[in-house]
Amino acid sequence: MLRSYPIAATVDNWLHDAIVGIIQDVHDKLNAGENITNTQRTWLNLVSARTTMQRANTLVGLIGVKSRLFAFKDEYANLAQPDREVVLATLANQNEIVNLLNRTQQPQVISQTYPLIHDKAKDLFVFCFEKLTDLNVRAGQYSIIFSNLADKICPFCGIERVMNPEETAQDQDHYLAKSIYPFCAANLRNLVPMCRCCNRDYKKNKDVIDGGLRRAFDPYNSTPPEITLNPTMIVEDSSPIKFDWNIDFLTNAEEAETWDSVFDIRTRYKRDILNEYFDKWLWGFSEKCRKNRLRGYLGNNLNPDQVRQELAYYQEDKADNPSTGLAGFLEPLVFSFLLRKYDENNSRVISLIRIAVLGQQEIQDIEAA
Numbered sequence: 001m002l003r004s005y006p007i008a009a010t011v012d013n014w015l016h017d018a019i020v021g022i023i024q025d026v027h028d029k030l031n032a033g034e035n036i037t038n039t040q041r042t043w044l045n046l047v048s049a050r051t052t053m054q055r056a057n058t059l060v061g062l063i064g065v066k067s068r069l070f071a072f073k074d075e076y077a078n079l080a081q082p083d084r085e086v087v088l089a090t091l092a093n094q095n096e097i098v099n100l101l102n103r104t105q106q107p108q109v110i111s112q113t114y115p116l117i118h119d120k121a122k123d124l125f126v127f128c129f130e131k132l133t134d135l136n137v138r139a140g141q142y143s144i145i146f147s148n149l150a151d152k153i154c155p156f157c158g159i160e161r162v163m164n165p166e167e168t169a170q171d172q173d174h175y176l177a178k179s180i181y182p183f184c185a186a187n188l189r190n191l192v193p194m195c196r197c198c199n200r201d202y203k204k205n206k207d208v209i210d211g212g213l214r215r216a217f218d219p220y221n222s223t224p225p226e227i228t229l230n231p232t233m234i235v236e237d238s239s240p241i242k243f244d245w246n247i248d249f250l251t252n253a254e255e256a257e258t259w260d261s262v263f264d265i266r267t268r269y270k271r272d273i274l275n276e277y278f279d280k281w282l283w284g285f286s287e288k289c290r291k292n293r294l295r296g297y298l299g300n301n302l303n304p305d306q307v308r309q310e311l312a313y314y315q316e317d318k319a320d321n322p323s324t325g326l327a328g329f330l331e332p333l334v335f336s337f338l339l340r341k342y343d344e345n346n347s348r349v350i351s352l353i354r355i356a357v358l359g360q361q362e363i364q365d366i367e368a369a
Contacts, residue, residue, distance in 0.1 A: 001217040001259055002224050002329075003155040009144040010188040010220060012137050014055055015128055019069070019186065020091065021050035026073050027088050031081060038070040062131050065124075072120040079117070086110070087117055094183040097176065097190055098218060106212040109180060122182035129178070129186040138172055139165065142193055151324045154195035155219075156203075156263055158327040159272065162195055171199040175219060177207055192219040202263045215254045216262075225249045225256040229274075229330075229337040234348060241348050245274040273327045274334070281331050285314050286356040293359065300358060304350070307357045311339055 025046060029036055036042060043066045047056045059065065076084060090108040099105035111118045132138045143165050146152070154160045172193045178185040194203070208216045231246035247266045249256035260266050289310060292298040298310070315335035322329045341349040 001155055001219065001222050001255075002158045003149075004218065004222045005145050005155070005192065005220050006148045007220045009141045009148075012140055013188045014051065015059070015132065015135065015137065016125075016184075016186040016188065018047070018050045018055065018059055019065075019124065019128055020095070020183075022046045022069060023072070023076075023091060024088070025049060026076065027084060030077055030084065036073060036077070038074070040066075043069075058135070062134075064127055065131065068120075068124040068127050072117070072124050075116050075120045079114070083114065087114060091121075091183045094176070094181040095187055095189075097184060097187070098221070100176065100209055100212070101216045101218045103209075103212065103215045107181065107209060109211075111180070118182065122178065122185070125182050125185035126178055129174075129191075132186065132188075132191075137188070138191070141188055141191065142172060145193055153325050154198055156194045156198045156259075157265070157268065158329065159268065159325065160195035160197050161325060162193060171196050173199045173203060175208055175216075177205050179205060180207055189220065198263055206262050208258065208262055210258075214258045214261075216258045217252070217255045222255070223252060225252040225259075227330075227333060229333045230340065232337055234341075234346070241352055243274075243278065245270045269327055269330060273330055277326070277331070278334060281334055282352075282356060285311075285335070286359075288314065289357045290359060298357070302358065304354075307354055308339070308342055310357045311335065311342060311353050315339055 026036060044056075044060065046069075047059050051059060076087065079087065087110060090110050093105065093108040094100075096105050100107050109118075110121075146162065146165055149155070149162065152161055152164075154162050172191050174185060175190050175192045176184055181190075184190040226249070228248050228250055229245060231248050233244045233246065235242040235244055247269055249260075289298060293300065302310075315332055315338075318332035318335060322332055338349055338353060342353055
């Protein structure tokens with residue numbers, strides 16, 4: 001992940017907090033031997049104990065929440081107390097999102113052990129998630145995120161733009177799949193906007209943490225990985241020169257590998273960016289050098305160190321101001337790779353850069369003189 005979202009976007013989490021609190025109260029009442037009736041009075045008492053008056057009125061007015069909460073309660077009441085403790089612990093566990101992502105805590109699931117409770121929980125929390133749209137909570141969350149994105153580019157790929165809030169609604173995906181971890185389906189900490197390509201074509205319903213087997217970036221608190229193209233190979237006997245682009249992660253490697261596995265980052269960068277734009281990027285470098293020659297900034301008889309200096313300057317300029325979108329940050333990495341190969345005295349790269357800096361015709365004129 002290339003940048004994280006502001007944690008302030010998760011603050012308006014009152015509906016999730018209220019439902020979790022009500023389930024905790026139901027748990028305590030059942031353990032105390034109370035009979036919880038499915039009446040409006042019971043519902044009002046449960047809601048008012050966990051929300052302010054204004055929020056209570058809003059929650060009571062959300063048609064469908066009460067019936068789903070009571071359906072969950074009825075199934076929950078059928079369990080023995082030790083089993084209820086397991087379910088409640090699972091509810092808490094699935095909302096320890098930070099710890100689940102960094103693998104300091106293993107996820108608990110009940111789809112196999114308590115399938116009826118799992119289904120009731122999914123019905124309740126997914127319904128509450130859908131109600132976040134009616135409450136404008138999701139719109140508010142996305143507005144905060146969009147305003148904090150400097151370049152309005154999807155941080156999960158760096159390629160596609162994210163939608164302006166005034167356009168059609170942006171995809172806001174469940175980072176931890178709601179089908180596996182239903183108790184966090186309405187938790188704003190688990191809702192992350194991403195471009196439609198990332199969400200619909202790549203992530204889909206994948207289990208980001210693979211049942212606790214891998215670490216994943218925290219969308220609200222992560223450091224981007226350092227990316228390198230150094231493992232790239234020059235295709236032997238290719239003419240003109242071709243590269244077998246290879247992307248590696250120097251930092252946050254475990255999270256970055258998950259990022260690649262979920263969003264197919266390496267394939268997309270190689271296929272859609274590096275293979276498509278290398279010639280354009282090299283042409284841009286060549287054009288800058290051509291104009292510098294015409295303006296008298298560059299001589300025609302540069303030695304190898306001076307040619308290298310032009311490449312290094314261009315790489316520095318691109319690193320300082322990379323292009324926005326289409327994973328433009330890869331362009332300075334390409335020139336960094338070429339610079340490394342130049343320093344390794346790779347004859348094909350030296351020839352490529354010499355032509356870019358001096359021009360093909362100028363080199364022919366020099367060699368003919």
